[in-house]
Amino acid sequence: MRAGGLRELKKNQTRQLIADTANALFRARGFDEVTVDEIAAAAQVSKKTVFNHFPTKEDLVFYRAEDREAMSLAAVTDRPAGFSILDSFRAMCLAQTRLIPGMRRDLVHPRSFFDLVSGNPSLERKMHEVNERITRVLADALAAEAGAEPGDPLPRIVASTLVGAQRALYRRLRQRVREGGPDEEIGRAHRADVERVFGLLGKGLGGYPQA
Amino acid sequence: MRAGGLRELKKNQTRQLIADTANALFRARGFDEVTVDEIAAAAQVSKKTVFNHFPTKEDLVFYRAEDREAMSLAAVTDRPAGFSILDSFRAMCLAQTRLIPGMRRDLVHPRSFFDLVSGNPSLERKMHEVNERITRVLADALAAEAGAEPGDPLPRIVASTLVGAQRALYRRLRQRVREGGPDEEIGRAHRADVERVFGLLGKGLGGYPQA
DNA sequence: CCCATCAATTACACTTGGTGTAACAGTACA
DNA sequence: TGTACTGTTACACCAAGTGTAATTGATGGG
Numbered sequence: 001m002r003a004g005g006l007r008e009l010k011k012n013q014t015r016q017l018i019a020d021t022a023n024a025l026f027r028a029r030g031f032d033e034v035t036v037d038e039i040a041a042a043a044q045v046s047k048k049t050v051f052n053h054f055p056t057k058e059d060l061v062f063y064r065a066e067d068r069e070a071m072s073l074a075a076v077t078d079r080p081a082g083f084s085i086l087d088s089f090r091a092m093c094l095a096q097t098r099l100i101p102g103m104r105r106d107l108v109h110p111r112s113f114f115d116l117v118s119g120n121p122s123l124e125r126k127m128h129e130v131n132e133r134i135t136r137v138l139a140d141a142l143a144a145e146a147g148a149e150p151g152d153p154l155p156r157i158v159a160s161t162l163v164g165a166q167r168a169l170y171r172r173l174r175q176r177v178r179e180g181g182p183d184e185e186i187g188r189a190h191r192a193d194v195e196r197v198f199g200l201l202g203k204g205l206g207g208y209p210q211a
Numbered sequence: 212m213r214a215g216g217l218r219e220l221k222k223n224q225t226r227q228l229i230a231d232t233a234n235a236l237f238r239a240r241g242f243d244e245v246t247v248d249e250i251a252a253a254a255q256v257s258k259k260t261v262f263n264h265f266p267t268k269e270d271l272v273f274y275r276a277e278d279r280e281a282m283s284l285a286a287v288t289d290r291p292a293g294f295s296i297l298d299s300f301r302a303m304c305l306a307q308t309r310l311i312p313g314m315r316r317d318l319v320h321p322r323s324f325f326d327l328v329s330g331n332p333s334l335e336r337k338m339h340e341v342n343e344r345i346t347r348v349l350a351d352a353l354a355a356e357a358g359a360e361p362g363d364p365l366p367r368i369v370a371s372t373l374v375g376a377q378r379a380l381y382r383r384l385r386q387r388v389r390e391g392g393p394d395e396e397i398g399r400a401h402r403a404d405v406e407r408v409f410g411l412l413g414k415g416l417g418g419y420p421q422a
Numbered sequence: 423c424c425c426a427t428c429a430a431t432t433a434c435a436c437t438t439g440g441t442g443t444a445a446c447a448g449t450a451c452a
Numbered sequence: 453t454g455t456a457c458t459g460t461t462a463c464a465c466c467a468a469g470t471g472t473a474a475t476t477g478a479t480g481g482g
Contacts, residue, residue: 157375197365268469
């Protein structure tokens, strides 16, 4: 199939149509309250076609997850010279403040992406799965860079720490946005969070929680 | 319902019977190749009863997960005076060598617990879920001990690092056991792994992978 | 000892996510 | 124009899990 072919165009259109239709329905009524049959009907497509494009119902919600994966990976592979991996992740976490406007917008909707996910077991599971995959990809990149021998547990541990930190800081930021206040102040508080977290990671967990 | 009542006795027996029957079938033929209907039939019980005791089919495999949770928690709450949390987790990981005989035994079985889980998406998902719950419980304990304000991301990050380290070291140990060799040597190698990992965690991730 | 109550189990009908297959329709391309 | 290819469809099917009302047997009081 050629890249610019008519077939591929139509296929992508169908995929997008299904995803959009599904997410509109999910937002309006909640994940569990919408059946795949309904989505198919609303998108004027057969149920089988839905499952041809998205292997599970959950994938209809997470079909944009590759972006996050790519970002995390870039933090390792594309970092400037003299930057440690930790530095790079800190920078990435600091840059999370750029997401504040989007979070604000999400709060207005009756059911934002995160309202959708949080509180729904199968979606939360899927979320963990995505995080796990990101961790694994990152661990592989770390192992390659460190020249670690196969089976070395360290890259994995470092990766899971970094991804965990990123996630926790993101969540904290969202919480701050939910609590309200000017962007300035939220940004300041978030940067302080980031420095505190990466300060600890930089000097070791040994003394926690005392030191 | 009284604790020692006949009703509760029978209920526990039924529960145990179902779990045992299910796991025997899983080991013999694999998780996906056994239906809940079959399990119910083999245990001479209705399908509904199976689901009354175990909310999902996966729970039939993981119904012992509470033990690990308790151990991780104890590493924080019951540690001796002067021991940091990191010390406590290191000790716990060092003690993993005691699991070697069990791992050896598992290897003999055509389908050990881990053969069952690894390679099966839904069981791996369930495994992550269990780990996630352990992390959450540990994070809460850490936050309580640190007197952290609600929403503080640090306890969560520390918890996920520690659980991640424990998991990775456990896996590495299993790998070593699979590769063979005398217990002595495996134990030595494992202890070296543990020291390397906790050495890094103790002095900070900053230099990784250089330093 | 009998009776009322309560909890566990059961039968059964049903929903829904997901798969397999073979036929169909429109694109690609010679 | 004809043929190979590929995405879509209809359709039949499987298995996990739920809701409900009926049944069985344990419990405890009079």
